Amino acid sequence: MIKRAAAPPNELQDFYNNALFYAAQAHNGQLYAGLPYVIHVCMVADEVLAADRKRPFQNIKDAVSIALLHDVLEDTPVTKEEMLRRFEPAVVFGVDLLTKKEGLPLPDYLNGIKSGGSDISAVKMCDRIINLQKPPAHWGADKIEEYYDESVLILEILGESHDYVSKRLDMKIDLYEEMFMKK
Numbered sequence: 016m017i018k019r020a021a022a023p024p025n026e027l028q029d030f031y032n033n034a035l036f037y038a039a040q041a042h043n044g045q046l047y048a049g050l051p052y053v054i055h056v057c058m059v060a061d062e063v064l065a066a067d068r069k070r071p072f073q074n075i076k077d078a079v080s081i082a083l084l085h086d087v088l089e090d091t092p093v094t095k096e097e098m099l100r101r102f103e104p105a106v107v108f109g110v111d112l113l114t115k116k117e118g119l120p121l122p123d124y125l126n127g128i129k130s131g132g133s134d135i136s137a138v139k140m141c142d143r144i145i146n147l148q149k150p151p152a153h154w155g156a157d158k159i160e161e162y163y164d165e166s167v168l169i170l171e172i173l174g175e176s177h178d179y180v181s182k183r184l185d186m187k188i189d190l191y192e193e194m195f196m197k198k
């Protein structure tokens with residue numbers, strides 16, 4: 016029989032794995048670019064970890080957990096109440112702020128994230144850094160431009176939360192424009 020650890024998660028790796036297991040179960044069966052969806056959240060979490068080495072987050076354990084869980088409320092049937100049984104209220108609060116609400120205009124959504132503090136704001140920018148990849152084949156020029164404009168707004172509203180992350184997002188936005196918009 017496999018014994019469970021007696022102590023609650025303590026080190027950053029424990030928090031990472033705890034959140035990753037939860038996200039992997041919640042997103043089970045969903046895909047990201049044809050691969051298991053958790054690939055996406057791991058990439059966002061790794062972006063957060065790399066940024067933390069350049070300029071420390073206020074609470075990196077929470078920030079990494081939020082990064083790994085950031086799409087659970089938006090894209091799976093899991094509820095806030097269920098998450099609160101497993102995670103700190105600050106983590107669930109962060110995930111909830113990152114969850115797009117039906118009918119909420121983008122600036123309001125982003126200002127809500129900003130109100131949650133610099134860590135949550137930086138996680139949102141990390142998510143966009145990862146998502147600024149080659150657009151799906153079915154996207155037209157309008158959709159690509161809309162995604163570009165959205166990304167610029169994310170940088171505008173959340174940029175001051177983390178200088179290293181904002182520089183990286185700025186660079187990714189330029190690259191996106193260069194590669195997929197200029198003809």
Ligand code: NI
Pocket residue numbers: 055059085086142
């Ligand atoms: Ni995401």
